[in-house]
Amino acid sequence: MTHDGMSSLQIAKQLRKVVSERTVRRWQHMYRSTDKIDLKTPAGRPRIIRTKSLIRKVTNRFIYKGRQSARKLANSLGISKGTIGRIIHEDLHLHAYRVIIEPNLNDDHKQRRVSFTYWVAFSIAKMTVFMLPLDTTLMNTKEQSRRPSFQKKLMVWLAASKNGLSLPIIFEPGETLTHENYIEIVLPHALSEGQRLLGDNFIYQQDNATPHKHKDSIAWIKKNFPQFIDENKWPPNSPDLNVLDYYVWDAIGHNMHWDKVKSYDSLIDEIKKGISRVPKNDLLRSVQNWSSRIFSILKTKGAYIK
Template sequence: FHDLNGAIGLSTIERWCKVTRESGSINLSKSPGRPRIIRTKAAIQKLKKRLSRRNVSARKLSRDLVISQTSFRRVLKDDLQLRAYKVQTEPLLTDEHKAVNRTDAYIRGGIRQKRKFPQKLMVWLGVCSKGVSPLVIFEKGTVDHDRYIKEVLPIALKYGNKVFGNDWVFQQDGAKPHTHGKTQDWCAENFPSFIDKDHWPPDSPDLNPLDYCIWNDFAQSMNWDKVT
């Protein structure tokens, strides 16, 4: 029973064993279960021939063959292994057209060479209603909480105090250097006010102008042909 467990019901296995003990073989005179009335072999072949003659909607075919749409879909999917699709129209382009388009794209700067392993550069920027903070550039290595505290937070604090005095709130996203305990302690001790990791509202694109606006505009304004 172990090899067939899960594939065939236990009652079926026991019945087969009984038949084998009594007759020495298993001879199923008919298929188990209720006989098919709609999805018969003749109906399947009839539908297959109709499909091969001309394109017609599934709704019209099911109505012409007097088959419910549910049974019709089962025949298409399970018996004939067919899938619905929509014909996509596209311009008929020759090889000459494609070559001209490719050349034109290259001339207009639409094709750029890309290094396989380019040098990465991380930057930090603060944004507020009065403008943007000085840009902090990390030329080497990754940014952990220690580096974030030493190189970023003092810049943010100096800029915020210069622009707003002592009446402003520092907000950052949920990156690990931002939510680290030491980072949270530094922010609590130095900023006039800040949104800590336990009170940061989830799914708040309006509170992330950098991710949803500034960085995109910044990337589009760059001259990528000069980026190596």
Template sequence: MELDISERSVRRILKNDLGLHSYKKKVVEPLLSDDQKIKREKFANWIRTNFRKEESMRILFSDEKFFDIDGVYNSQNDRVWAIDRADADKNGVIKQKRKFPQKVMVWLSACSKVVTPLVILDEGTVDHAVYIEKVLPVALKYGNQVFGSDWVFQQDGAKPHSHHLTQQWCRDNFPSFIIKDRWPPNSPDLSPLDYSIWDELVNTINWNKVQSETTLIQQIKSSFKTFVNQLFLKVVLALPIDCIVFVKTMETICANKNNPVL
């Protein structure tokens, strides 16, 4: 408008003369503060110094995720073919979401050899007491079954995890664990559950059958059985490689031309 050029001319200049293409913005990584970058750098160097390949394969990764009855959709791939916009709206192109959808929290852990059972946390607020009572014993049981007395438990920096009683329970029971001050903040890309397993599980759920919290839990449980049977070799046994990627990811995130880690 400032140059008094038509939109068609601008598009022609952008595409034909300049050879440019239009790209959608994508959220590909969390926004990190300078302090968070420093903590990631320290963590990456700590991993590189203290964990060899075989040791990284004995990390039991854990995470929680909220599932709600509105389900998920992919704004790029989930499409409706229609004559016009009104017809598309009529046939479900608009994804409706409730203001306060029913939801449940699910905990899961995985390592190079096993995926533990799900722990459904559907009783309201999950504080450190609930976490200690219902989650940590499951992690301890399966970690000991798979690795004996030589393995490392990982959890992120959520408040129930960083509570002093939770940290004390971990010190008293786990052979080793990553303490609250070690795991870097804002780190959804550092665990294989975040960058692989949760997405696979979400896509296995039949969301058309989810109408309430009860049916949501039923679908999560049944889909998890299918997920484990179909994707165990693909996802879980690939974790030794993913553990290397886990380290390299932090090195890449932390490294820059002014302050390289490598």
């Protein structure tokens, strides 16, 4: 309690949860013991696990071995998954790849994934000027407001490239995607953003959604885009090959302030802010890893990349 009778919980609420109740209690104990609050004194016990030496080891693993599972990395170093998570997020300021809910892959799907790998190796990789695909998708935002009074979803179109994210298209609440509005709204925007981000030499990639595969959509794409990965090339059920699925959507949700979402307008505002807050270096790293993920399919014999 303070001199005016306020509890640590009341003080934490007064500070609008800038600090936790636990921190307030520590400050109170410090003040009672020393008649002052020393903010330079770190909380808790001195570090005996998350040391500079350990952080350096983790850094070197990423430098020399590339993308790794946090769980496997923790096991190889003999530390907990919680410790490796804090090192990745708090010390290295990295963002873990999201765990994807994987659709079932049958033998035909696996074979198409292997065939796609060979096509990339012998077609795309041999181009004189190689630009990574402009990954595109249309999907519902995966996260919802933490406020029970507003739990809605919006469809958002976004593209990702090595030079950054496109400007999004955020559809009206309840609006669905048809081949008509895909041709009228999405494709011209995708072409313009592809040229802005990558110039005139880029590859357009889309998933196999019905509006994407419509004959009129395909005709528009073939007429206007410089290069295109069609449905016969792109393997089905492959979210682990789409940078939007294995990194971008999760990064956007991670950088949104969900407590501010109270209406569709505030949801749209936070989606835009979340997109603008995606770290450029992490995005570039995720896009650059696309090639290595593709060739990992040969090791898994078409199965999902772990």
